[in-house]
Amino acid sequence: MPEGVVIRSTGSWYEVRSEGREVFRCRLRGKFKLQDLKVTNPVAVGDQVTFELEDAGEGTGIITNIHPRENYIIRKSVHKSAHGHILAANVDQAVLVATLAFPRTSLGFIDRFLVTTESFRIPSVIVFNKADILTDEGLVYQQELTELYTKLGYSCLRTSTLTGENIGDFRHILRGKITLLSGHSGVGKSSLVNTIAPALVLRTSEVSAFANKGVHTTTFAEMFEVEDNTFIIDSPGIKELGLAYMEKSEISHYFPEMRDRLGECRYHNCLHVHEPGCAVTAAVQHGEIAQTRYYNYLSMLEGDDNRR
Ligand SMILES: Nc1nc2c(ncn2[C@@H]2O[C@H](COP(=O)(O)OP(=O)(O)OP(=O)(O)O)[C@@H](O)[C@H]2O)c(=O)[nH]1
Numbered sequence: 001m002p003e004g005v006v007i008r009s010t011g012s013w014y015e016v017r018s019e020g021r022e023v024f025r026c027r028l029r030g031k032f033k034l035q036d037l038k039v040t041n042p043v044a045v046g047d048q049v050t051f052e053l054e055d056a057g058e059g060t061g062i063i064t065n066i067h068p069r070e071n072y073i074i075r076k077s078v079h080k081s082a083h084g085h086i087l088a089a090n091v092d093q094a095v096l097v098a099t100l101a102f103p104r105t106s107l108g109f110i111d112r113f114l115v116t117t118e119s120f121r122i123p124s125v126i127v128f129n130k131a132d133i134l135t136d137e138g139l140v141y142q143q144e145l146t147e148l149y150t151k152l153g154y155s156c157l158r159t160s161t162l163t164g165e166n167i168g169d170f171r172h173i174l175r176g177k178i179t180l181l182s183g184h185s186g187v188g189k190s191s192l193v194n195t196i197a198p199a200l201v202l203r204t205s206e207v208s209a210f211a212n213k214g215v216h217t218t219t220f221a222e223m224f225e226v227e228d229n230t231f232i233i234d235s236p237g238i239k240e241l242g243l244a245y246m247e248k249s250e251i252s253h254y255f256p257e258m259r260d261r262l263g264e265c266r267y268h269n270c271l272h273v274h275e276p277g278c279a280v281t282a283a284v285q286h287g288e289i290a291q292t293r294y295y296n297y298l299s300m301l302e303g304d305d306n307r308r
């Protein structure tokens with residue numbers, strides 16, 4: 001039976017690219033229960049599947065098997081909070097596209113994103129796009145964030161699809177890998193893909209001047225081959241990022257600067273809030289852990305998004 005990779009999913013149809021690079025429109029037969037995950041989408045872009053040809057002339061098929069995933073990124077579903085939504089499967093890295101203005105990506109969002117990818121052990125890169133619209137102060141702030149996140153182990157890149165700034169470096173980061181592009185609506189994910197693969201001509205739309213928000217131009221995740229052996233998954237903008245499947249006690253493990261200090265807390269079950277002898281709060285007081293990161297940690301701890 002033919003095998004392939006899911007390159008687009010609309011919820012009812014899955015486009016599967018076979019090894020011979022043909023694209024088939026496939027459906028799922030019956031119900032799939034995978035790894036006991038409660039998810040709204042059993043098959044995600046990036047999944048390797050086996051399928052049966054249904055109508056060779058029409059190019060349609062039926063997915064009969066989903067191969068075990070090497071990894072996946074899941075977030076809490078917007079519609080069913082007890083369920084997760086798989087953003088993509090089998091990726092080598094995630095690129096978070098962030099903009100400090102028009103629209104503004106908050107540090108809370110960035111940190112939630114990084115905690116999510118850390119929890120799935122997926123390397124992340126932050127791309128600060130729309131550098132061309134930043135004021136001098138904006139550029140200084142962006143540079144401070146680059147220093148903060150680079151120190152924590154996340155590569156950062158400043159780009160502009162308008163001026164072409166660092167697009168060569170962006171291409172370099174992607175080369176030979178499968179990358180999920182994620183971020184708020186309107187930050188320029190599809191524009192970035194167009195810049196490195198102009199033949200694709202993905203739809204993009206202006207950010208609403210009134211709401212300072214994107215208009216959700218991309219509605220389904222889709223994988224593109226932008227160069228030989230280089231795949232990029234463009235995905236719909238996400239507004240908020242609920243942490244799926246995470247216990248309170250786990251969260252600090254996904255902050256690299258906290259993870260390094262966990263053995264130094266007096267209590268092994270320390271949540272790093274008011275506990276005496278806490279190495280994390282001491283590091284915050286000494287300026288060794290950024291306050292913004294710590295506050296975002298507290299907010300994730302308090303939020304209801306960390307409950308199953
Ligand atoms: N000034 C400036 N505008 C940009 C840049 N990159 C993208 N844009 C504009 O930002 C708007 C949104 O870009 P899109 O590529 O549609 O954004 P997206 O992230 O794909 O948005 P969704 O598909 O809704 O998630 C468009 O008007 C782009 O022309 C940039 O580097 N500088």
Ligand SMILES: [Mg+2]
Pocket residue numbers: 189190191203204217218234235236
């Ligand atoms: Mg888009």
Ligand SMILES: [Zn+2]
Pocket residue numbers: 265266270271272273275277278279280281
């Ligand atoms: Zn502690």
